[in-house]
Amino acid sequence: MNQWFGFLKKEWFESVKTYKLLLVIVIFSILGILNPFTAKITPTLFEQFMPEGTFVNLPEPTALDSWLQFYKNVPQMGLIVFILLFSxxxxxxxxKGTLVILLTKGLHRSTVITAKFFMALCYWTLAIALSFTITYAYTAYYWDQSQLQHLLFAVSCLYVFGILLLAVTLWGNTLFATPYGGTLVTLLVVIAFFIAAIFPKSASWNPLELLTATTQLLTGELTPSDLWIPYIITLFAAILVVLLTMTHFKRKLL
Amino acid sequence: MNNDTALLMEYLPFLLPLIILQLGLAIFSAIHVIRHPHYRFGNQVMWLLIVLLIQFIGPLIYFVFGRGDDNSRAN
Incomplete structure (x- = not known):
């Protein structure tokens, strides 16, 4: 356990020194502010840039618009940024071969994988918490969000999907040992999910459903009980991929 | 004109933090590009343009893929 915390500490210092902490904080704050901003400014923009005399009847933005922006920006931009950062x-x-020294000194190979995954998980938690809090604060200030439902559950869906992608990135990265390998594998997995989503029946298990169903969750068309199968599948798949990475890394020649 | 100022004031709570964060990140990365002239690929002008012109993805790509190591100057 001591070893594990030692390696975690090394991971933490490394991520701070390579500006990962700074980038995560700045980018996810920007994403958090952008959501209510886009929701609020869109009708004004239409008014300003439409030719004289055109009359567009746009409804006043509501809290739902702000959260729709959140579930559009963070899964797209946010996840891409995050996967790139940790790829x-x-x-x-x-x-660089820096792991060889530590491993020959008796560091367990599983420690390397779990500590790295845990660190990335901490960063993902920080990122989601940050942009969620900022969007929540702005939305609560400008609109009334009392009619929105399952706000926390919807964000946890996004969080769980991110965990799966992180695990896949780590696995791809270990497998190919190049920075582009991890990103490529993640991209392929996401494309596979999208292809599966073409078939309507896959909605009952596809992890991608966690991202697409968030809107219906907020409006109350779906309840958390409709989503528990993809939710559990995604969590188990993430754990499975991490275990796979561990067994794979144990056999890998360095 | 008066209308424009009122509009600006209305969106100031959004614009102010956005501008500070984006400009801050761009300037911080630009200083880093200039002070550490060792990159994994590309040259200084290219990285300066990327960092300054592409919003928040530019600095990210620089720090993750472009930033060279200070201790491997031999290659």
Whole structure:
């Protein structure tokens, strides 16, 4: 356990020194502010840029618009940013060979994987919490959000999907040992989810459903009980991928 | 004109933090690009343009993929 915390501490210092903490805080604050801003400014923009005399009847933005922006921006931009940031977590050390020294000194190989995954998980928690709090604060200040439902559950869906993608990135990164390998594998997995989503029946298990169903969750068309199968599947898949990465890394030649 | 100022004031709570964060990140990265002239690929002008012109993805790509190591100057 002591070893594990030691390696975690090293991971933490590394991520601070490589400006990961700074980038996560700044980018996810920007994303958090952008959501209510886009929701609020869109009708004004239409008024300003429409030719004289055109009359567009746009309804006043509501709290739902702000949250729709959140579930459009954070899964797209936020996840891409995050996967890019953590796409080098294994390959950097494998390329430089810095892990060899630690492993020959008796560090368990599973420790490396779990500590790295845990660190990325902490960063993902920080990122989601940050943009969620900022969007929540702005939305609560400008609109009334009492009619929105399952706000926390919807964000946890997004969080769980992010965990799965993180696990897949870590696995791809360990497998190919290049910075682009991890991103590529993640991209392929997401494309596979999208292809599966073409078939309507897959909605009962597809992890992608966690992202697409958030809007219906907020309006109350779906309840959390409709989503528990993809939710559990995504969590188990994430754990499975991490375990796979561990067994794979144990056999990997350095 | 008066209308414009009122509009600006209305959106100031959004614009102010947005501008500070984006400009801050761009300037911080630009200073980093200038002070550490060792990159994994590309040259200083390219990275300066990327960092300054592409909003928040530019600095991210620089810090993750472009930033060279200070201790591996031999290659």
């Amino acid at each position: 080098t977590m294994m390959s950097k050390e494998l390329e």
